[in-house]
Amino acid sequence: MSQQDLCTASPRHRRAAVVGLGARAQLFTEALAGAYSDRIELVGFCDVNAHRMAVHNDWLAAAHPGRAPVPAYAAEDFDEMLRRERVDRVVVCTVDRTHDDYIVRALEAGCDVVTEKPMTIDADRARRILQAQRRTGGDVRVAFNYRYNPVHAAVRELIASGEIGEIGSVHFEWLLDLRHGADYFRRWHREKANSGGLMVHKSTHHFDLVNWWLGSRPETVYAQGGLFFYGDEAGRRRGLARDYDRAHGSAAAKNDPFAVHLADSSVLSSLYLDAEHEDGYHRDQNVFGPGVTIEDDMAVLVRYASGATLTYHLTAYAPWEGYRIAFNGSEGRIELLVEESTWTRPDVRSDGASAVMHGTAVGDEAGRTELLVRRFWEPPREVKVPTGEGGHGGGDVRMLADLFGGVDGGGGNGGGGDSDRPSAHDPLGRAADAVDGARSLVTGLAANRSFETGMPVRVRELLDV
Numbered sequence: 001m002s003q004q005d006l007c008t009a010s011p012r013h014r015r016a017a018v019v020g021l022g023a024r025a026q027l028f029t030e031a032l033a034g035a036y037s038d039r040i041e042l043v044g045f046c047d048v049n050a051h052r053m054a055v056h057n058d059w060l061a062a063a064h065p066g067r068a069p070v071p072a073y074a075a076e077d078f079d080e081m082l083r084r085e086r087v088d089r090v091v092v093c094t095v096d097r098t099h100d101d102y103i104v105r106a107l108e109a110g111c112d113v114v115t116e117k118p119m120t121i122d123a124d125r126a127r128r129i130l131q132a133q134r135r136t137g138g139d140v141r142v143a144f145n146y147r148y149n150p151v152h153a154a155v156r157e158l159i160a161s162g163e164i165g166e167i168g169s170v171h172f173e174w175l176l177d178l179r180h181g182a183d184y185f186r187r188w189h190r191e192k193a194n195s196g197g198l199m200v201h202k203s204t205h206h207f208d209l210v211n212w213w214l215g216s217r218p219e220t221v222y223a224q225g226g227l228f229f230y231g232d233e234a235g236r237r238r239g240l241a242r243d244y245d246r247a248h249g250s251a252a253a254k255n256d257p258f259a260v261h262l263a264d265s266s267v268l269s270s271l272y273l274d275a276e277h278e279d280g281y282h283r284d285q286n287v288f289g290p291g292v293t294i295e296d297d298m299a300v301l302v303r304y305a306s307g308a309t310l311t312y313h314l315t316a317y318a319p320w321e322g323y324r325i326a327f328n329g330s331e332g333r334i335e336l337l338v339e340e341s342t343w344t345r346p347d348v349r350s351d352g353a354s355a356v357m358h359g360t361a362v363g364d365e366a367g368r369t370e371l372l373v374r375r376f377w378e379p380p381r382e383v384k385v386p387t388g389e390g391g392h393g394g395g396d397v398r399m400l401a402d403l404f405g406g407v408d409g410g411g412g413n414g415g416g417g418d419s420d421r422p423s424a425h426d427p428l429g430r431a432a433d434a435v436d437g438a439r440s441l442v443t444g445l446a447a448n449r450s451f452e453t454g455m456p457v458r459v460r461e462l463l464d465v
């Protein structure tokens with residue numbers, strides 16, 4: 001049987017499998033078993049960890065009584081799963097470094113793919129995906145949920161309508177607070193070989209938004225970045241470090257506001273603590289422990305093909321979470337402020353454990369969103385955008401509707417790189433394909449290279465997209 005025969009091709013998108021059944025996968029498993037179950041059947045799970053797959057099946061059984069468990073396959077049986085379950089669409093939610101392997105194998109088996117961001121973590125892997133997509137003609141969609149956030153759509157509409165003329169520059173600052181930012185230093189993300197670092201793992205979202213908003217692609221990148229706050233050296237120097245490898249079972253972690261206590265959360269216990277005997281995955285490592293190879297403070301300067309420039313900063317140890325963006329145009333300026341959390345506070349119980357799943361909680365005050373258009377010679381005008389419900393400012397639920405709801409995103413076919421072009425089905429061009437995935441990556445990859453060399457990097461020398 002040829003690779004192409006592993007998947008049934010017709011009718012399209014009736015039988016989906018999810019590979020990588022960690023935390024993020026629940027968004028997709030629940031959508032496929034729930035809201036979209038009349039259109040698409042969830043027919044397979046695949047992971048290196050059988051326990052985590054069983055937990056997802058328990059969650060589905062609780063939410064959908066009477067539902068039969070989804071057949072669970074070990075990672076080495078991925079191809080067998082595609083064949084036996086006649087899969088035609090694969091949703092990839094594994095650790096970033098493994099995305100390329102599953103995307104390419106799924107495409108070669110004749111399946112279409114939805115992959116979590118980042119599409120992959122380096123240029124060679126991105127080239128493999130692009131080549132496989134072109135060779136097979138399969139559809140690759142990258143799950144850029146932020147494109148579906150209503151306020152981001154409003155920005156795209158304002159820019160596309162010429163409200164502030166031609167864009168000369170963008171100024172973009174993204175802050176991760178002590179609760180969320182620290183989480184990247186507790187688990188596999190803390191090693192660049194797994195995640196590509198935050199320039200890839202996190203900023204792929206932000207660089208994708210800028211590419212999409214400007215309708216352009218990055219050409220030259222210069223960057224400086226380092227590990228300023230987390231890691232053993234910085235932790236020791238500032239007296240923040242405690243003496244433990246992982247928080248579970250450690251007295252030293254008890255009143256550490258940077259520790260996550262897996263046993264305090266039924267979700268984290270079942271998904272990770274109870275599963276670690278199979279693969280040794282510790283999700284609660286010390287953020288001030290050794291072995292961190294990613295940066296936490298990064299400054300990037302980008303020149304785009306359109307001539308616009310971007311100054312971008314990502315900080316992973318901020319007191320509040322959110323972002324500020326300003327677009328300078330030939331006829332005015334657009335300014336966006338999004339406060340997702342306003343402050344963080346230690347949240348440790350009297351027995352030393354954490355009262356919430358992280359030792360740090362966010363303040364109760366509601367954040368705010370402010371979108372201003374400041375046209376030349378006119379007073380500022382606030383554009384009111386209804387706040388989206390659900391994760392990522394309402395982006396998740398809208399993205400799911402586009403991916404699984406039967407409305408073809410219109411772009412999504414990977415080869416042409418024109419998915420940001422509006423179509424009748426997708427007037428904002430939100431469906432992101434493999435070329436978009438690669439273009440969102442190259443800024444971060446070039447920034448990583450620039451961190452190492454101290455020199456500007458021509459993006460084409462890394463990846464010609």
Ligand SMILES: NC(=O)c1ccc[n+]([C@@H]2O[C@H](COP(=O)([O-])OP(=O)(O)OC[C@H]3O[C@@H](n4cnc5c(N)ncnc54)[C@H](O)[C@@H]3O)[C@@H](O)[C@H]2O)c1
Pocket residue numbers: 019020021022023024025046047048049052075093094095096098116117118143145201392
């Ligand atoms: N779009 C978003 O906003 C968003 C949010 C969170 C996570 N994500 C992405 O989702 C993906 C998963 O993140 P997560 O937070 O769920 O991580 P996680 O650690 O909770 O889950 C990862 C899963 O992958 C499995 N896995 C690891 N290696 C594997 C392999 N070789 N084969 C099969 N399975 C393997 C693990 O066992 C685990 O179940 C990441 O790529 C992440 O970037 C995206």
